Amino acid sequence: MKGLLFILIIAMAHSGVGQTDRAKTSRKYRDSLARVYIQDLSEGCLLIRLRTSLKKMDALKARGDTALALNEARMLKLKHLEIISAFKLNYTFSKVYYFYSHHSGKVRSREFEGILMNEEFEPVDEEPDAVLILDPYVVDFTHMNSQQQGLSLLNDRFEQLERPFPYYVRKREALFFLRRDYQTMVALLQKNLEFTSRKYLGIR
Numbered sequence: 001m002k003g004l005l006f007i008l009i010i011a012m013a014h015s016g017v018g019q020t021d022r023a024k025t026s027r028k029y030r031d032s033l034a035r036v037y038i039q040d041l042s043e044g045c046l047l048i049r050l051r052t053s054l055k056k057m058d059a060l061k062a063r064g065d066t067a068l069a070l071n072e073a074r075m076l077k078l079k080h081l082e083i084i085s086a087f088k089l090n091y092t093f094s095k096v097y098y099f100y101s102h103h104s105g106k107v108r109s110r111e112f113e114g115i116l117m118n119e120e121f122e123p124v125d126e127e128p129d130a131v132l133i134l135d136p137y138v139v140d141f142t143h144m145n146s147q148q149q150g151l152s153l154l155n156d157r158f159e160q161l162e163r164p165f166p167y168y169v170r171k172r173e174a175l176f177f178l179r180r181d182y183q184t185m186v187a188l189l190q191k192n193l194e195f196t197s198r199k200y201l202g203i204r
Contacts, residue, residue: 035200037132037155044130044159045086045095047107047116048087050080051137052100083136084119086182091195107133108158125150132154136182139168149173151185166192 044171058068081198085098097116099107106115112127138147140160149171153161169185172178
């Protein structure tokens, strides 16, 4: 019985060491990814996806609701201008270009020609090597099986990034007295990226 107890104690000790080693490896791996992503972004481009809701627009037009479709288009354009203004005034960490959400497939395939736009909605003649994608609408919290409004950063395969990279800024929509507008969220994103750059690259 004593021998069995000893074996169990040793096994548990080794299990604990193994788990600790795996945790350290996992942290090192996540740190390495964060370092690569912040380096890529500082030298590359942030591509911001602007929603176009084409299916909804087509459905409205198909049922003859032209007035509602026009109003929807106007509201979308105002939201686009709000987002662009926030980045123009508060973001300097990297180059910024924009693309419409219905071109997401082309961006994922790195078919940038005629797709990327500047803040004036003019096409840009550039095919950046290193890019991150920003969705200025929702953040997925898969561990909580929920979504919240805010800014989320994705890799070039449109996969949401993870900590320790500062991959999101929440809007805090449910708390009106803490609610953030785009100007505030983008300013906080800039601050978080600068901090991460200093931490991993020792710059900015």
